[in-house]
Amino acid sequence: MASQLLKGKKGIIFGALDERSIAWKTALAAHAEGAQLVLTNAPIALRMGKINELSKLCGDAPVIPADATSMPDIEHLFQKSMEALDGKVDFVLHSIGMSPNVRKNIEYTDTNYENFHKTLDISSLSLHRILQTAMKMDALNEWASVVALSYIAAQRSFPGYNDMADAKALLESIARSFGYHYGFKNKVRVNTISQSPTVTTAGSGVSGFDAFLSYAEKMSPLGNASSDDCANFCITLFSDYTRMITMQNIFHDGGFSMTGVSQAIVEDEQKLASQG
Numbered sequence: 001m002a003s004q005l006l007k008g009k010k011g012i013i014f015g016a017l018d019e020r021s022i023a024w025k026t027a028l029a030a031h032a033e034g035a036q037l038v039l040t041n042a043p044i045a046l047r048m049g050k051i052n053e054l055s056k057l058c059g060d061a062p063v064i065p066a067d068a069t070s071m072p073d074i075e076h077l078f079q080k081s082m083e084a085l086d087g088k089v090d091f092v093l094h095s096i097g098m099s100p101n102v103r104k105n106i107e108y109t110d111t112n113y114e115n116f117h118k119t120l121d122i123s124s125l126s127l128h129r130i131l132q133t134a135m136k137m138d139a140l141n142e143w144a145s146v147v148a149l150s151y152i153a154a155q156r157s158f159p160g161y162n163d164m165a166d167a168k169a170l171l172e173s174i175a176r177s178f179g180y181h182y183g184f185k186n187k188v189r190v191n192t193i194s195q196s197p198t199v200t201t202a203g204s205g206v207s208g209f210d211a212f213l214s215y216a217e218k219m220s221p222l223g224n225a226s227s228d229d230c231a232n233f234c235i236t237l238f239s240d241y242t243r244m245i246t247m248q249n250i251f252h253d254g255g256f257s258m259t260g261v262s263q264a265i266v267e268d269e270q271k272l273a274s275q276g
């Protein structure tokens, strides 16, 4: 399928933890499309994850640690990336999410606010930090594309998603707000992709995830979008074929977001009613 759509482009991929990660699949797809990459993740994730394996699969892409909540780390990352890539950056994938409240099974209505701050800092403000640093360092080429990953709980209520729902709402808003400024300043575009539930470390941590997954599958006319599908969609947003799209949240969910109810769900309910 690869057709060198990203030939000559240079990108930074945040968030590849293991082979299930959406960032992992996106890095492989971007490499196959001819891009030159830098891979990054939080220092602790680099120690626990398998990023060196991914680096080899991506032509020995440099791996540069950066905690996405640390301004010095992000500055260092852009500096070293421009040196390694021998120039400015054409695309960035923000594939970062973590909620200590979700991890510790703390209910939304009983939230721990220190944890909540961390959720927002890691999962949302990190996008602002990355964009602000890139802008100050003039690290992105004109028409560069920044993509972050979101979920429909930003707009509709999904109780198990906890404070990550608020984090995603903020993430989408930052993409819109910063996209305005970066577009006028340097023709840089910023978008979010609202992805189907996907089996990954972050995804599976959400309470009731398996039920979520099968419900969404039954509700979506095309079925759930896989992480490979998501990677391919990221490639299109990094490419020049989508250069006039910015400040958008784009649903990549097999039609889930536009479906009120599906026949499969109706039949499930009918079965339950007939048993009762």
Ligand SMILES: NC(=O)c1ccc[n+]([C@@H]2O[C@H](COP(=O)([O-])OP(=O)(O)OC[C@H]3O[C@@H](n4cnc5c(N)ncnc54)[C@H](O)[C@@H]3O)[C@@H](O)[C@H]2O)c1
Residues within 6 Å of the ligand: 014, 015, 016, 017, 018, 020, 021, 022, 023, 041, 042, 045, 066, 067, 068, 069, 094, 095, 096, 097, 098, 122, 149, 150, 151, 194, 195, 196, 197, 198, 199, 200, 201, 202, 203, 204
């Ligand atoms: N899996 C799903 O169902 C799903 C659905 C929609 C959106 N998303 C979003 O996709 C993105 C990628 O998640 P994934 O599903 O591939 O899971 P994942 O667990 O593989 O990736 C999450 C990444 O965030 C990184 N991270 C956490 N804290 C960090 C920090 N302080 N600094 C830098 N990196 C940090 C982790 O190390 C990890 O690599 C997340 O934003 C997630 O919310 C996932």
